Structure formats: structure tokens, C-alpha cells
Amino acid sequence: MAEYIPEIQQAVLPGGLRLLGVExxxxxxxxxxxxxxxxxxxxxxxxxxxxxxxxxFLTLGTQKRTQLQLATDIEARGAALSARGGWDATLVxxxxxxxxxxxxxxxxxxxxxxxxFPEEEFPLLKDRRAAELAHLLDDPREMANRRFTRLFxxxxxxxxxxxxxxxxxxxxxxxxxxNFYHREYTAGDSTLVVVGMAPFARMQEEAGRxxxxxxxxxxxxxxxxxxxxxxxxxxxxxxxxxxxTQSEIRLGHLGLPxxxxxxxxxxxxxxxxGEGGFSSRLMTRIRSDLGCTYGIRSTFHFRRAPGxxxxxxxxxxxxTGLVVKEIKGVVREVLEKGITEQELAEAQSYFVGHxxxxxxxxxxxxxxxxxxxxxxxxWDYLRRxxxxxxxxxxxxxxxxxxxxxxxEALVTLVVGPAAQCAKDLEALGAMEIID
Amino acid sequence: xxxxxxxxxxxxxxxxxxxxxxxxxGLNLFVLPDHRVPMVSLxxxxxxxxxxxxxxxxxISHLFEHLMFRGxxxxxxxxxxxxxxxxxxxxNAFTTRDHTSYFENLxxxxxxxxxxxxxxxxxxxxxxxxxxxxxxxxxxxERKLRSVDSPFGLVLEQLFAAAFTQHPYQWPxxxxxxxxKRMSLRECxxxxxxYYHPGNLTVVIAGDxxxxxxxDLVDRHxxxxxxxxxxxxxxxxxxxxxxxxRAVLKKVAxxxxxxxxxxxxxxDHPDIYPLSLLAIxxxxxxxxxxxxxxxxxxxxxxxxxxxxxxxxxxxxxxxMVLTAIAAPGQPLPQLEEDLWAAVARLQKDGVQPGExxxxxxxxxxxxxxxxxxxFYRGLLVGLFQxxxxxxxxxxxxxKLYEAVTLEDVHRVARTYLQEDNRTVVTLKxxxxxESQALGEMx
Numbered sequence: 001m002a003e004y005i006p007e008i009q010q011a012v013l014p015g016g017l018r019l020l021g022v023e024x025x026x027x028x029x030x031x032x033x034x035x036x037x038x039x040x041x042x043x044x045x046x047x048x049x050x051x052x053x054x055x056x057f058l059t060l061g062t063q064k065r066t067q068l069q070l071a072t073d074i075e076a077r078g079a080a081l082s083a084r085g086g087w088d089a090t091l092v093x094x095x096x097x098x099x100x101x102x103x104x105x106x107x108x109x110x111x112x113x114x115x116x117f118p119e120e121e122f123p124l125l126k127d128r129r130a131a132e133l134a135h136l137l138d139d140p141r142e143m144a145n146r147r148f149t150r151l152f153x154x155x156x157x158x159x160x161x162x163x164x165x166x167x168x169x170x171x172x173x174x175x176x177x178x179n180f181y182h183r184e185y186t187a188g189d190s191t192l193v194v195v196g197m198a199p200f201a202r203m204q205e206e207a208g209r210x211x212x213x214x215x216x217x218x219x220x221x222x223x224x225x226x227x228x229x230x231x232x233x234x235x236x237x238x239x240x241x242x243x244x245t246q247s248e249i250r251l252g253h254l255g256l257p258x259x260x261x262x263x264x265x266x267x268x269x270x271x272x273x274g275e276g277g278f279s280s281r282l283m284t285r286i287r288s289d290l291g292c293t294y295g296i297r298s299t300f301h302f303r304r305a306p307g308x309x310x311x312x313x314x315x316x317x318x319x320t321g322l323v324v325k326e327i328k329g330v331v332r333e334v335l336e337k338g339i340t341e342q343e344l345a346e347a348q349s350y351f352v353g354h355x356x357x358x359x360x361x362x363x364x365x366x367x368x369x370x371x372x373x374x375x376x377x378x379w380d381y382l383r384r385x386x387x388x389x390x391x392x393x394x395x396x397x398x399x400x401x402x403x404x405x406x407x408e409a410l411v412t413l414v415v416g417p418a419a420q421c422a423k424d425l426e427a428l429g430a431m432e433i434i435d
Numbered sequence: 436x437x438x439x440x441x442x443x444x445x446x447x448x449x450x451x452x453x454x455x456x457x458x459x460x461g462l463n464l465f466v467l468p469d470h471r472v473p474m475v476s477l478x479x480x481x482x483x484x485x486x487x488x489x490x491x492x493x494x495i496s497h498l499f500e501h502l503m504f505r506g507x508x509x510x511x512x513x514x515x516x517x518x519x520x521x522x523x524x525x526x527n528a529f530t531t532r533d534h535t536s537y538f539e540n541l542x543x544x545x546x547x548x549x550x551x552x553x554x555x556x557x558x559x560x561x562x563x564x565x566x567x568x569x570x571x572x573x574x575x576x577e578r579k580l581r582s583v584d585s586p587f588g589l590v591l592e593q594l595f596a597a598a599f600t601q602h603p604y605q606w607p608x609x610x611x612x613x614x615x616k617r618m619s620l621r622e623c624x625x626x627x628x629x630y631y632h633p634g635n636l637t638v639v640i641a642g643d644x645x646x647x648x649x650x651d652l653v654d655r656h657x658x659x660x661x662x663x664x665x666x667x668x669x670x671x672x673x674x675x676x677x678x679x680x681r682a683v684l685k686k687v688a689x690x691x692x693x694x695x696x697x698x699x700x701x702x703d704h705p706d707i708y709p710l711s712l713l714a715i716x717x718x719x720x721x722x723x724x725x726x727x728x729x730x731x732x733x734x735x736x737x738x739x740x741x742x743x744x745x746x747x748x749x750x751x752x753x754x755m756v757l758t759a760i761a762a763p764g765q766p767l768p769q770l771e772e773d774l775w776a777a778v779a780r781l782q783k784d785g786v787q788p789g790e791x792x793x794x795x796x797x798x799x800x801x802x803x804x805x806x807x808x809x810f811y812r813g814l815l816v817g818l819f820q821x822x823x824x825x826x827x828x829x830x831x832x833x834k835l836y837e838a839v840t841l842e843d844v845h846r847v848a849r850t851y852l853q854e855d856n857r858t859v860v861t862l863k864x865x866x867x868x869e870s871q872a873l874g875e876m877x
Contacts (some may be wrong), residue, residue, distance in 0.1 A: 004472050026471050027807045028444035059721075067731070071722035076793045078800030080720070097800050098444040127733025131762035134689045135736045138586040197444050242867045243687035245876060246579045277526075278504070278516035288513050291572030294580055316576055346521035353523015353542045356472045361807040 004356055005382050008369060009200040013208060015215045016187035020369050021203040022195040024362050028098040030196030031362035032105065034112050035370055036090045037191070038184040041157040041224040041305070043085075047172050049129070049164020051085030051184070054177040055092060057125065059083050061118040062110050070111070079104055081111070085162050088224075088304045089374050090184070095363065098197035102206060105194075109210040112185065122174045133166045140241065141314070144248035144415040147239060151434065152252055152308060152411050156228035186218030187211075193369050195362040227254055227306040234409045236324075236431040240418040247320040247416025248312075251327060253409040255309035258302040258375040265392045265400035266300060271347040272339050273331065273405075274298025274311055279346060281330050282311065290326065292319050304375070309404075317417050321424025324412055331407045338398045352386045449802060450830045453816055454646040458654055460662045461634035465816050465826055466649045467641040469809065475642035476809040477549045478538045480817040482637070483630035485608045486532045486751065487669055492618055494610015495626050497530040498574050502623060503537065504528075505566040508559040512566055515552055522548065530608055533750040534821050540810055543643040547652050554656040557631060567620040575616070578609045583876050590684050590694055590862045591756075597680050598696045598754055598858040602673035612877040634662030637820050641813035673698070673752065680858040685873060688864040690736060691767040695774075695859045696754035699851050702745055702822045708835050709843040710755060710851065711744040715794035716786050716844070722793070728777060729759070735770060736760040744798070745832065746818035754858075755851065767861065778852050785845035798836050 011019045043050045059081055060067045074081050079096025094108045136142045146161045153159030164172070192211060194203045231254060256262065267275075274282035274297050282296045292315045301307030311331075315323045358364050359382070372381050414425060418433070425431050441447075456464040484496050505512045516526045525540040539549045582588035592607050599605035609615075638657070640649045676698055700706045717740035718725040729738040737760040743749065759774055761767045805811040820826035865873070 023440050023442055025440040025442055026469075027803045028447045029804050029807060068722060068727065071720060071726075072789075072793075075720040075722045075797065076789065078793075078796035078798075095804070097796075097803060124731060124733055127762065128730065128736075131690075131733060131736040134763045135586070135760065137689050140584050197442050197447070199442050243870050245583050246576065277520060278513040279520050284513070287573055288569070291569035292576070294573055294577035314576070314580060316579060346517070349521050350523055353545070354525065355523070356474050356542070357525060357540060360472055360474075360809070361804070363804075 004359060006359070006365065008372075008379060011204050011207075013187075014212045017211050017214060018191045018373070019204060019207045019211075020191060020193045020373060021200045022365050022369060023198065023200055024196050024365065028197045029362045030096055030098045030101055030104055030194070030198065031366040032094045032108050033193040033366050033370055034092040034108060035191045035193065035374065036185045037088070037189045037223070037374060038220055039086045039089045040160070040162040041087055042180070042184060042221050043160070044176060045155070046168055047176055048160030048168050049162070050172060050176050050180050051090050052163050053125065053129065053172065054180045055083035055085050055090050057117065057121070057177050058092060058111050058115045058181070060121040060125065061116040063114040063116050064110060066118070067121065070107070074107060077103060081107075087158065087162065087307070089370070091370070101196070101198055101202070105206045105210055109214075113214050115181065117174065117178055119174060126169065126172075129164065130166065130169055133164070133169065140244055140246070140248045140415060144250055144413065147415065148250040148252065148310065148413045151237060151413055152232050153228065154230065154232060156231070157224045158303070158305070158307065182217035184217075184220050186216040186220050187214055188218065189220040190216065191370075191373050193366050193373070195366045195369070223304060225257065225305050232411050234411055236412045236425055236429055237414070237434050238418060238422060238425060238431055239413065239415045239434050241415055242417045242419060244416055245317060246314045247317050247414050247421055248314045249320065249323060249327075250310055250312055250413045251324070251410045252308045252310040253406050253411065255300040255307050256302060256404065257304060257306050262400045262404065263302065264388050265397045266404055267351070268344060268347045268389070268392055269334070269339060269397050269401045269405075270298055270300055271350065272343045273334050276347065276350065279350070281334065282327065285326055285330050286313060286323060290322075292323050292326075317420035320414055320416055320421035321428060324414070324425065325428055328407055328410065331405055331410075334401055335405045335407060338401060339394075341394050344392070344394050344397055348389050348392065351389045355386055449806065449833060451806070451812060451816070453826055453830070455826065456650045458633065458658050460658060460660060461664060462653070462657055462662075463637045463820060464650060464653050465637070465639045465820065466644055466646040467639065467809075467812050467816060468644060468646060469641065469812070470643050472809070473543045473643050474540060474809060475543055475546050475640055475644050476538060476540045476813045477546060477553070478536060478639040478641070478813045478817050479553055480534050480536045480637045480639070480821050481631060482533070482635050482821050483535055484531045484533045485606060485610070486603045486671070487630065488603060488606070491614060492622055492626075493606040493614045494574070494608070495618060495623060496535055497608050497610065498571065498615065498618065499623050499626055500528050500530045500535050501570045501574060502562055502567065503556055503560065505562060505570060507555045507561050509555065510552075515556060519545070519549060519552065524549070532604055532608055534818070536817065538810065538813070546640070546644060546649070547656075550652055550656040554660065557657070558660050560627065562620060562624065564620055567623070571615060571618070574609070575612070578612060578615065581609060582607065586688065587692065587694070587862065589686065589876065590692065590860050593682050593684050594694045594696050594756070594858060594860045595754070597682050597860065598676070598698065599673050602671050602751065604673070604749070604751065604753065629666055632662040633657060633660050634665045637817055639813040639817040641816070642809035671751065676856050676858070678855050682860045683863055684860060685863045685865045685870065686876065687867055687870045688862055690760055690763060691864060692758070692760040692862040693767060693771055693859055695757040695857050697757075697851050697853070697857050698752055699742070699755045701751045701753065702748040703750075704752075706847050707745055707748050709839045709847045711742055711798070712791060712794040712836065712839055713786075713844050713848055714740040714742040714755065715797055716790045717781075719794065719797060724777065729770070729773070733762055734765050736762055738774070746815055746822065746829070750822045778848075782849045782852065785841060785848070788841060791839070791841055791844060795836055795839070799833055802833055
């Protein structure tokens with residue numbers, strides 16, 4: 001067994017919180033992550049952003065310290081506190097030098113366990129968020145991602161950006177944040193991950209002292225696991241942005257949950273289709289052969305419930321129709337003609353050879369451990385990962401491609417100047433102009 | 436299996452083991468052994484970037500970086516990446532104003548393959564007109580992405596174009612649109628002959644490699660490639676700025692913003708250390724001056740003082756850039772006035788001991804975190820070597836920061852953040868119709 005794969009040690013504290021620890025000896029760093037296993041999918045209806053705002057609000061004052069005191073004390077140690085809602089989980093992380101382990105562990109516990117929810121901070125948070133959201137509209141890539149999410153999932157739990165939208169911002173009140181905290185931050189559905197230069201016994205001792213009695217709130221909302229019944233109809237949608245010189249293009253359909261047994265074959269198929277950079281068919285066709293873009297990639301967003309499969313790229317506006325047509329052609333070709341034995345072997349060899357790089361830093365390790373716990377991947381996941389990649393056969397990969405790639409179901413969103421691209425797009429089929 | 440681990444932070448030494456070699460053809464090699472993960476970071480740093488370009492061929496260094504992936508006598512376009520990626524490698528390259536760097540983060544057993552392929556594209560690069568035209572289109576798309584359609588890309592280009600009147604830092608690394616369209620394959624090949632040879636190359640191997648064995652491998656593959664010697668040093672100087680310069684850029688945007696550039700120093704000047712600490716004091720973290728005064732109360736989406744810290748600092752004197760992005764409804768002129776008032780307070784009163792200590796510890800922490808990665812270790816050594824000729828400076832970095840005093844920070848704030856030394860470009864939002872009436876954005 002390769003010795004660079006670390007041991008993941010664990011304990012369950014008396015209050016029910018799970019502690020996962022990894023000893024790390026390369027640099028004196030410490031990465032602490034508190035994970036509540038509910039995220040933006042648990043946002044209240046029409047109040048997208050609550051999970052993420054709640055996480056940030058914890059950093060804006062505790063029962064002992066104000067925002068400024070907290071930030072000053074943390075940054076005086078060269079450490080960084082971050083808190084964000086994601087899909088399926090909310091993460092509050094504190095990273096810093098291992099010499100400060102007692103203070104960093106105590107601070108994370110204080111932030112998560114004893115937030116003060118200071119009323120005076122709420123209007124400030126709202127103003128900051130409104131400004132950030134307005135500014136995001138100036139970034140065409142971000143705008144396309146956010147618009148695609150809403151278009152595709154409509155009002156389903158994955159159907160809003162995790163940071164919320166300008167349209168729903170006013171609906172959120174301080175009590176929504178307090179409610180989310182009291183409901184979803186509960187010891188039985190949370191985990192503390194510690195990776196750093198310290199013996200596990202020390203991590204356990206500090207965690208036991210600081211978190212042993214913590215039970216949090218609850219009961220947490222039921223985990224979201226099923227795909228919504230109604231999604232956006234396949235077809236072509238155009239959002240006119242006359243000021244842009246390039247079109248941002250997104251094509252997607254529903255993907256799979258992380259727990260699906262086809263996870264490994266599909267990762268390999270997708271590497272060949274569009275995740276593998278210059279080894280991928282999409283990059284080869286759209287960039288290397290046609291010179292139409294600087295970058296293109298496809299991603300299956302594996303989540304607790306089925307996430308989206310999305311192909312993302314951009315191209316000078318006049319080429320938009322051509323690029324959409326070519327992308328669909330590449331997907332169809334993978335579906336109909338399959339992949340080659342050599343492509344599969346190279347994809348497997350990439351994932352196996354690249355594996356150690358993902359274990360290089362405490363942050364890498366912490367994020368692996370978080371995923372293992374969140375998606376119940378098994379404690380032997382790291383040790384068995386390469387074996388699972390290598391055991392995928394060509395037959396299994398071909399079957400996964402046929403079953404899970406659906407070119408006819410693709411929802412295509414173009415954000416670009418209609419005057420330069422609408423005519424070519426209309427030639428590809430019915431097109432709807434959206435706001 | 437549980438290893439006997441060294442888990443005492445007090446026993447950790449930040450110094451890296453750096454083993455230098457010089458091959459007969461002038462190639463500089465640095466091996467940084469570390470065997471914790473069975474991977475190596477192979478890095479080839481060519482001492483050429485947009486600083487070495489001329490008007491009319493701006494962007495050629497970066498375009499050429501793309502062409503290095505388009506094939507050799509024996510390999511087809513992008514085959515270089517495909518072969519190494521299929522071994523688990525992470526392959527990429529980047530061009531800056533001062534250098535062009537290619538890297539492969541690879542499983543240890545494929546280090547030789549990486550060297551073999553790097554030597555192949557250095558000695559046997561093969562380009563044809565078709566490949567050149569395709570890659571030119573890719574770069575034009577990249578320019579639109581990074582500069583034209585990005586929120587502030589064109590504003591930053593204007594800032595550097597106005598702040599530098601004679602020095603090549605006045606044009607962007609990606610080049611001007613018209614130069615990209617005009618450039619020829621012949622010009623690229625001539626550029627290649629001048630700058631791509633072992634005498635202008637620093638190779639770094641960081642990670643799971645034994646120094647002498649790594650040296651032998653490098654010698655076997657790159658040692659026979661001839662070199663005409665290092666290119667003649669290019670000495671260029673921007674004259675001192677004698678008064679504030681201002682410009683306005685109008686485009687469709689949700690927010691007003693301003694970017695102010697102050698001429699500072701290059702990597703080899705000792706003031707870069709207090710300047711880097713000053714930037715952190717002003718805007719690093721949520722206890723910083725700018726965050727508390729402007730961002731927290733919702734007046735600015737962003738208020739930053741930016742400087743590229745060593746070794747990312749440019750070789751020649753660069754700009755320290757203050758960025759103010761106004762929150763919607765907040766008037767930019769008022770924000771600007773308050774920003775200069777904050778700078779004036781800093782120049783009058785200096786900084787507090789706690790502020791300096793916080794910035795110093797932050798840099799120490801960042802260094803410790805970065806040293807966990809072979810790739811980062813390799814970059815530190817390669818960039819210091821190329822820009823100062825002294826790779827070993829990387830091991831003095833923390834001491835250089837720790838030696839900075841309150842008076843040093845106060846002095847650099849007074850010396851560099853002066854009105855006569857600044858260039859200010861503001862972004863003024865306009866409607867799509869007004870934008871169209873102003874002409875094409877390129």
C-alpha cells in the first residue's frame with residue numbers, strides 16, 4: 001500500500017459530532033472544517049442564499065467578540081476564516097499555522113456554537129450582498145452560469161445560485177438566518193475535519209473539550225435526494241447582451257447523484273468527452289481543429305440528488321451557431337460510436353497517475369475527507385480509488401455513455417449579442433429569447 | 436500503515452534544500468528534493484515575456500507559448516499534452532511580462548518522458564501556416580475573454596498604457612488586437628530563435644527526485660542542444676512621472692470603478708518588502724483598513740491595494756494598484772476623495788505595531804502553506820533565479836519580511852503613494868446604445 005495515503009482517524013464526541021482527523025507533517029499548517037450537512041438546497045422557497053448568508057453571519061460576531069475583534073484576532077495569527085453555503089453542505093473553515101492549534105480550534109468552536117446574530121450587522125450584510133450581486137452581472141461567465149441554473153432547474157432546490165439573486169434579496173430577513181442555523185446546524189448531521197501538523201490524540205483532546213457537549217439545534221430538514229419532476233424543456237434559449245463581443249454558451253441536461261453505481265465509468269467517459277483538457281474530444285474539435293474558443297469543458301455535477309451535466313464554453317459572437325452545432329455533434333458521436341480502448345486506457349492512466357497530487361496539501365486532504373463523509377464514500381475510498389478506476393471495462397464505459405449522455409435532451413443557453421448570432425442559432429431549431 | 440511523523444511545528448525548518456547545476460551549454464538547473472509524495476514538478480522558465488517585445492508584435496511571447504504545443508518533427512498538435520496527461524500529468528504554461536514558463540507536474544517515473552518531450556519541442560518545433568492561423572484565432576478569443584468582455588480588463592489595459600510611456604510594461608501580455616491580427620509565422624519563428632535555447636533557460640525539478648540523477652537526465656536530453664549564449668540584456672527605464680495622469684473608459688457596467696497605479700520598484704529593490712506589507716495592512720483580510728472603512732459598511736464592492744509580492748514582483752519597476760469598485764448608488768467622486776483621505780492619514784500617522792505584526796505573520800503563514808506544494812516551491816526558486824540571478828534568496832524571504840520596521844512602512848507610504856506619481860483610470864457605465872455609438876470594443 002502506498003505510504004503517502006494518510007490514515008483517517010475518527011471519533012464520535014459525546015454530543016454526537018463526528019471528528020475526522022488526518023496527521024500531516026510536511027509543513028506546520030492546520031486546516032479545520034466544520035461541515036453542516038445541509039446547504040443551499042435547504043434554502044427556504046424563494047429565499048435563495050439563506051444557507052450562504054447564515055454561514056457568513058456566523059463570522060460577524062459571537063457572544064464574546066464583534067466582527068472586528070474576531071477578524072483582528074484571527075488575522076493576527078496569519079489565519080483565515082471562511083464560511084460558505086454550498087450544494088448539500090455548509091462549510092465553516094479556519095486555516096492557519098499549526099503552532100496556534102488551541103486558539104484556532106477554540107475560535108472555530110466559538111464561531112459555530114455561539115453566534116450572536118448582531119442585528120446591526122444584518123443591513124450591512126444585505127448591502128454588501130446587493131452590491132456584489134449587481135457587480136456579478138458585469139461578468140458574462142458568471143451571469144451565464146447563474147442564468148443557466150435558474151433556467152434549467154426552475155424553482156427546484158438546485159434552481160438558484162448558492163449566493164442568492166438580486167430579485168429575492170429583499171425577501172430574506174435576519175430571522176431566516178437564525179432559523180436556518182437552529183434547524184440545520186446540529187451535531188448529528190455535522191462533522192469536524194482536522195488536518196494538520198498535530199497528533200490525532202491532541203486533536204481529539206481539544207475537540208472533546210470544545211465540542212464534546214455541543215448538540216446544536218435540529219432536527220435538520222430531510223436530505224434532498226430526488227430529481228425534480230419538472231425541468232426546463234430541451235431547446236435553445238438566447239439572452240441578448242448587445243454589449244458583448246463573445247457569446248457565453250452552456251448546454252446541459254440532468255446528471256446523476258454521487259451515489260450512482262455508474263460514477264466511475266461516467267467520470268472516465270466525461271474525461272474523454274470534455275473534462276480532459278487537450279485529451280478531450282470537445283477541446284480537440286472546438287479549439288484545436290476550429291480555433292473557435294480558448295476553452296471548453298464538460299462537467300457532471302455529482303451531488304446528493306442528481307445535479308446537472310453542463311458543457312461550458314465561449315466564442316466570438318459570429319461563430320456561436322457553428323460552435324453549438326459542433327458541440328452537439330461531438331456529444332452525439334461519443335454516444336453513437338462510443339470511445340476507443342486507447343482513450344479509456346489513457347483516461348484511466350490519467351486519474352491513477354494524478355491521484356497523489358490531490359493529497360499534497362492539508363486543504364486538498366481536508367476537502368477529500370469532507371466529500372468522503374458527506375457522500376458516504378467509505379473509509380477505504382482513498383486506498384481503493386485507483387483500483388476502482390482501473391477496473392472499469394470498455395463495455396461498462398460504453399454502456400454508461402449510452403445510458404447517460406442525452407444530446408436530444410440538451411438545454412442550450414446562449415448569452416451574447418443577438419444581432420450577431422440569432423440568425424445562425426435559429427437555423428438550428430426553435431429558439432426562445434429570454435430575459 | 437502509520438508512519439513515524441514529525442508533528443512538532445516548533446521543529447519545522449522553512450529553508451528548502453536547493454541543489455544548483457549549470458550545464459556546458461549554459462542551462463541553469465535547480466533540483467529541490469522532497470520525497471513525501473511520488474510526484475515531481477518539472478518547470479522550464481524561459482527568460483522572455485512581453486517586456487522583450489516591440490510595438491507591432493505585442494503579444495508575440497504569449498502567442499508563441501501557445502505555438503509550443505502545436506507539434507514537432509515527430510508529434511502532432513497538442514500531442515505533447517495528451518501524452519503527458521495520459522501519464523497522470525498536469526500540463527500547462529503561462530506567460531508574464533518577464534518570462535514564459537512551462538510546467539509538468541508528473542508522477543516521478545515519468546520525469547524522463549517530460550524532459551524528453553520538452554527537449555523535443557525546444558529543438559524540433561515544427562509549425563505550419565494552418566496551425567499558426569488556428570492558434571491566432573484561439574488567442575483572439577482569449578483576448579476577448581480576458582480583456583474586452585471581462586468587467587475591468589480594458590480599464591486595466593488603459594491604466595498601464597497611460598502610466599508607462601516608454602517602458603514595454605505599457606502593453607498587455609496578451610498583446611493589442613491589431614498586432615495579433617497582423618503578426619506572421621515568420622516573426623514568431625525569428626522570436627523563437629532569439630529566445631528559445633538553453634542559454635536563456637532555467638529548469639527546476641521539485642519533488643521526488645535525486646539531485647545527481649536528475650542532473651544526468653537533464654543533461655542527457657537538454658545538454659546537447661546548442662546555445663548562442665544568453666540574449667543581450669535589455670535595459671529599459673520608465674522616466675519618473677511628473678504629475679498625475681487621468682483617463683476615463685466608458686462601457687456597459689453595473690458599477691462605477693477606479694483604478695489608480697503608483698510607480699513603485701522591481702523585485703531586486705529592498706523596498707518591495709515594506710511595500711508588500713503595506714498592501715496587506717491596507718486591504719489584506721477583514722480587519723484591514725480598507726475593508727473596515729469601505730467594504731464592511733457597503734460603500735464599495737471592493738477596495739484593494741494590490742502588489743505582486745516577491746518573487747511574483749516584476750523585474751523592472753511596476754505599479755501598486757489601488758482598486759475601488761463603488762457599490763451601486765455610491766458616488767465614485769466621494770469614494771475617491773475618502774480613499775485619498777485614508778492614504779493621507781497613513782502618510783501622516785504611519786501604521787500601528789499590531790498592523791505590521793499581523794501582516795508579517797500573514798506572510799509567514801502564506802509561505803508555510805505554499806511550501807506544501809512542489810509546484811509552488813519550484814516557482815519560488817525559478818522566478819527568483821530568473822529575475823535576480825539569485826535563487827537562494829528564497830530562503831531569506833521570511834527574514835527579509837521580519838526585518839521590516841514601522842519606519843520602513845511609513846517611509847514607503849510617503850515615498851510612493853504621491854499624487855504626482857499616480858495614474859487614475861475610471862470606469863464610467865453607459866447604456867448599450869451609448870456603448871455602440873462609441874465604436875467597436877477591441
